[in-house]
Amino acid sequence: MFEGLRFNHWKTSLDESGIVTLSLDRAGAHVNAISRAVLDELGQIVERLAIEKPVGVLIHSAKPFGFAVGADIKEFVQYAQHDTVLESIENGQRVFEALARLPCPTVAAIHGACMGGGTELILACRQRVAADDEKTRIGLPEVMLGIHPGWGGTARLPRLIGATEALPIMLTGRPLSAKRALALGVVDRLAPPAELLAEARSLLRRPHARPFAQRAKAWATNIWPVRQALAPMVIKQTAAKVRKEHYPAPFAAIEVWRRGGSSINQRLKLEARSVAKLAQTPTAQNLIRVFFLQERLKSQGSGTEHGIEHVHVVGAGVMGGDIAAWAAFKGFTVTLQDREMKFIQPALDRARELYEKKLKQPEKVQAAMARLRADVEGNGVKEADLAIEAIFENAQAKEALYAGIEPQFQADEILATNTSSIPLDELRKGLAKPQHFLGLHFFNPVAQMPLVEVVRHDSLDPGYEKRALAFCKAIGKLPVAVKGTPGFLVNRILMPYLLESMRLYNEGIPGPVLDKEAKKFGMPMGPIELADTVGLDVCASVGKELAPFLGLELPAGLEDRLEAGKRGKKDGQGLYTWHEGKAQKPEVDPDYVVPADLQDRMILPMVNEAVACLGDGVVDDADLLDAGVIFGTGFAPFRGGPIQYLRSEGVGIVRGKLERLAQRYGERFAPKNGWEHQALAKTGFEFENLTPTGDE
Known part of the structure; x- marks a missing residue:
């Protein structure tokens, strides 16, 4: 059937019953990341299958660790840098749509991780069977990279299982277990891992009939009036968790679904254009950078035996x-x-x-x-x-x-x-x-x-x-x-933020205002709520150790609260009152005017201290510094870390702001050692320096 065709990433076989098995086995890698070469070969295979019309097609992974981890992110970065994302997306869509249109049964057999483009590949098959074990995970995590599914995920999943079930999968990026995927109808059957391929062949011979209730739900939640009524509700739920200006991808995915009609081609066109637009946003560029930073941290322990039992x-x-x-x-x-x-x-x-x-x-x-x-x-x-x-x-x-x-x-x-x-x-x-x-x-x-x-x-x-x-x-x-200097990296950078926020609190700025401004910047939790959650006793202990080193003072009133047994969340009393684990934040006068420089007063001491850490050699380079602060404090991931934020805002602009704050509020805001560091002068997103040393 495939005479004259040679493939690097796919293995093909035809059994006596007429079933073609396609085994994805990306050359030179431990896992399957779907690259342009992988797609191009699949395109050639599908083109031949459309002519030969086998009894059925079974697609699985030859890798022991899983089905596919998604698209090749390194390639995606190159497409974004050369403004060819749209062409790349459309190419992948064409291949998967050709697979979906094959005039024979198609079944995907899934084990281990099946993410992103891997999930979109299985969605292009008629049926799916998954290994019934804890390692199987199926998901569409693209929002975590600042984009949304682009190879048919938004076009196919809502029509398969219903929009009310599909949208949360795409908007959160959280993967499904095998059992959950079966319950939702993402897969049609489960099988013991050893029997996965046998079950897939059985499914090819006797296709699974989807229950009427599932099909009815899929239809009913995707008709035009329902989409127009449901979309605003989903937008409101999403906005309660993330801000559109910080993370535009979930909102774009909802809009693609809302506008998508009955034609698969129309839905794919909307999807491709939306992803191409998102790829150019600073959020996507920063989140992709964070992905590479995370991979770099993961790889740091590779190649050495720890020798610990x-x-x-x-x-x-x-x-x-x-x-x-x-x-x-x-x-x-x-x-x-x-x-x-x-x-x-x-x-x-x-x-x-x-x-x-x-x-x-x-x-x-x-x-x-x-x-x-x-x-x-x-x-x-x-x-x-x-x-x-x-x-x-x-x-x-x-x-x-x-x-x-x-x-x-x-x-x-x-x-x-x-x-x-x-x-x-x-x-x-x-x-x-x-x-x-x-x-x-x-x-x-x-x-x-x-x-x-x-x-x-x-x-x-x-x-x-x-x-x-x-x-x-x-x-x-x-x-x-x-480096083992006071506060190391994370606490050294976090402490000026917390101490300045508590100083602002003592100046009469309401706690909820401070928390709201910090979250508006992109912090996961406001500083007043954070101080109570960590514990005012811990803040005081670390603050006493660090304040002299940082040239800061502990805020007035902190010791009095501790003596009164008000350590924060754990005591039910701190800067806030706490009830059943939740802060009872006081109402703020609706006419309250937020000081214009409030956000700068909270955030820029962190940025200033990050620069000082760079100047003092606390970490080996600026990328590791950004990674440490993001994963240690939750510093707005969409901003890429304090050093990346500084570059995007402009080093001269931020330094000027600090100098003006120092004139107005005191020397604690004065730019510290490190502002001449060469890493600050870099521009753009130098992904080649962040490429993980391991596999995709």
Whole structure:
């Protein structure tokens, strides 16, 4: 059937029953990313199939790790830079539409990750069968890159399962499990992984009849009057979560669906033009840059064996207990030490809650709990490959603890501290082997925050730093190596923002106004709500350590609140009153006029400190700095990080604003060391420097 045609990325076979099997196996890669070459070959294959008319066509992946991770993002960047996105999108649409029009049954057999363009490929098939296991994930995550599906996703999914089910999948980017995909009708059958291809062939011979209720819902939610009535409601729900000026892609996807008629060609044309337009927005360019930054952080732990099986954590408070629970969740043997069992038990209880939520099945929960052991006596130190200290922020107490741990080490164990602010050059002074000591600074809540700062000092062995990076990768975290100066990277940049916001609060600016302005800039949570959530006691503790170094002062009234037991969310009282975990924010006078420079006063101290971190060499380069701040603080991802924000706004313009703020409010706003750094002079989006070292 395919005589004379040679393919690099597809394997083809024809069995005795007349079924053609197409196996996607992108050459030179561990995973399938759908490149132009992959599409062009598929186009040739489909063209031949349309002529030969086989009994059926089965499409699956020859890669063990999954079906397809989506479009090749590196190629997409090149198309955006050369303004050829529209042509590229239209090409992919043509190939998938030709597949959809084949005059024979087509079935996609899906295992592992099936994302973006991979999902659009399976949607172009008549039927779909998925492996019934936890690894199967089907999704359309394009909104996370500032665009929306472009190879038929917006045109086909709403018509397949109904708009009310399809729109949330496209607007959030969250993937579906195999069982959820079956319940919604995205796939027609599930099969044990070993029987996936056999089930796909069975489906080709006896196609699945979609239930009438599913077909009726798909039709009813896509007729013109329903689209016009439903779209404003979906827009309102989306606007409650993200701002259109920050993230235009979800709103564009809704509009494409609203305008899409009964003709597939018309819907595809709307989709292609919309994606091409979105590709030119700063949001898409910045979010794609963030994607590459994330891939770079992931790759930092590659190529090194961490050599860690047993982790010993000292300090069963919120941070220590949750670090221990997470390491056990990720498969490590963990011992958790504190002075008495009554301090450890709450951490074990939280761990069980985490495992029940994540693992669901009782036997898996029990297996995870068995890996996490209470250890009041500290006997686990002798067997540990990594010991993590997570006690209170006091240098003398930490040094005394190290004096008891280090002599029990046998060879190449790592000693780590979770300190959030104390310089490591200070903490390592009494150690016999300071070269084996480093910081592993996690963020609260540990299970949700992706970043870990791997903290250096002047005596650290680079090999141990690499092992620590590899350990972070093994527990599913994004590591960034930072200099061990006060506050490291994230807290050093975050603290000027929080302290200035609290100063503004003391000046009489209502908390809800401050929070609203920060969210208007793009922060995930306002500073007053954040301070209460982190805890005013934590803010004060870190602030005391950092304020002298940063040339700042703690805001008045903070100590009084702490003495009155008003630490924030955990006490129900802080800068706000809290009820059932929610801040009870006071009403603001509707005639209140927001000061014109309010947003600058909050945000620019962060940017100024980011420049100072660059000047002081806290991180290796500006891209790692942006990555650390985005994943450690949630700094407006659509802005690309503080350094990228500075470049887009104009270095001279932002520096001028700081100088004017310094004249008006004081020296704390004066531009710091680092404003002459060459990284600030870069323009545009230099994606080639961000390309991950691994596979797509």
